[in-house]
Amino acid sequence: MSKPKVLIITGYGVNCEAESAHAWKLAGAEPELVHLNDLLDHPERLETYQAMMFIGGFSYGDHMTSGHVFALRVKHHMQAQLQQFIDDGKLIMGICNGFQVMTKMGLLPGLDGNYFEPTVSLMQNDCGTFQNFWVDIRFEDASPCVFTKGLGTMPLPIRHGEGKIFTLDAGLVEKIEALGCVAARYVDAGNEPTQEFPENPNGSLNAIAGLTDPTGRIFGMMPHPEAYLFPENHPNWDKQKLDGELPEQGLGLKLFTNAVDFMNRH
Numbered sequence: 001m002s003k004p005k006v007l008i009i010t011g012y013g014v015n016c017e018a019e020s021a022h023a024w025k026l027a028g029a030e031p032e033l034v035h036l037n038d039l040l041d042h043p044e045r046l047e048t049y050q051a052m053m054f055i056g057g058f059s060y061g062d063h064m065t066s067g068h069v070f071a072l073r074v075k076h077h078m079q080a081q082l083q084q085f086i087d088d089g090k091l092i093m094g095i096c097n098g099f100q101v102m103t104k105m106g107l108l109p110g111l112d113g114n115y116f117e118p119t120v121s122l123m124q125n126d127c128g129t130f131q132n133f134w135v136d137i138r139f140e141d142a143s144p145c146v147f148t149k150g151l152g153t154m155p156l157p158i159r160h161g162e163g164k165i166f167t168l169d170a171g172l173v174e175k176i177e178a179l180g181c182v183a184a185r186y187v188d189a190g191n192e193p194t195q196e197f198p199e200n201p202n203g204s205l206n207a208i209a210g211l212t213d214p215t216g217r218i219f220g221m222m223p224h225p226e227a228y229l230f231p232e233n234h235p236n237w238d239k240q241k242l243d244g245e246l247p248e249q250g251l252g253l254k255l256f257t258n259a260v261d262f263m264n265r266h
């Protein structure tokens with residue numbers, strides 16, 4: 001069986017291509033790095049991939065809010081190809097800056113089949129500053145998300161200044177919750193969603209760390225699973241080892257293997 005091909009878009013200040021590509025490789029896919037300009041010159045290239053990923057970093061220096069300019073360029077140059085990609089049942093993942101790009105474009109939460117009109121935003125952390133540490137993320141069983149199925153709760157690193165999910169539309173939040181579009185939440189030591197800093201690093205609405213569209217195939221979140229591919233990535237790995245609790249693999253890898261399993265089955 002040939003390996004599923006995954007497009008990783010690079011350039012203009014995104015910076016997680018090496019670890020993101022490595023994650024897909026470890027999971028059994030074939031990642032390909034393509035510069036944004038090369039993709040926009042040939043948007044028809046998109047159809048040769050089974051999945052695409054918007055990676056972390058600081059696209060366009062987070063000008064006019066993070067992810068905004070990158071999102072506009074993609075939307076204005078290849079909306080038709082992206083819509084086709086979605087209609088073909090393929091996978092899209094966005095991590096951190098990639099999640100910001102996806103919400104700014106409208107890909108998430110992507111309700112009612114509308115993927116190109118933004119409805120929620122990621123705004124500045126409540127604490128007002130960039131934060132960089134590990135948090136506990138609970139992946140919601142009730143969510144249809146392909147990437148996060150069955151993963152429970154795991155520690156993952158966050159590093160962002162604009163991670164707070166926000167909307168003024170209370171009806172929209174209800175709908176997002178009802179459809180299981182909240183795939184990941186910040187939780188406290190009791191595994192309960194929390195608004196408290198630092199467990200919730202940004203004050204995100206309903207402790208939302210990640211969203212999926214209603215199909216479960218389009219997913220983005222602020223924490224970085226590609227930065228937890230090896231057990232030793234965890235800041236307390238030596239203690240975990242002494243206690244016999246060191247996992248065999250970095251837990252973040254599971255999101256990628258879930259996606260590859262899905263692609264191999266479809």
Ligand SMILES: NC(=O)CC[C@H](N)C(=O)O
Pocket residue numbers: 055056057058059062066067095096097098100130159160161162163
């Ligand atoms: N590490 C990332 O991808 C996040 C950076 C992001 N642009 C911010 O909010 O600061």
